[in-house]
Amino acid sequence: MGIDVGTTNIAILALDIHSRSVETLSTVRSDSEVTSKKNKAHGWSGWDAEKTVKLVFKAVATAASKVDPRRIEGIAYHFKTLYDKIINEEVPKRSS
DSSP states (O other), X not given: OEEEEOSSEEEEEEEEXXXXXXXXXXXXXXXXXXXXXXXXXXXOOOBOHHHHHHHHHHHHHHHHTTSOGGGOOOOXXXXXXXXXXXXXIISOOOOO
């Protein structure tokens, strides 16, 4: 399962690794931008990370509902802020 978190859309793609065929594609429109007009004029942008994570979970749930979850062998994603939110904040850190 691949996750692409873009500024316009969030896409989830489930692939069959044996046949290399697309099992399902789920997309949701990302409406989590919170950039003010003033900041946009400077070329800056800002996004509501919590809302983005919720949209990602919604899209993943939609895609996962269309495939046998026992067949999901891995998940890959692209979006640094998503990593920071999920991995660094929500997953307890293991003590050494």
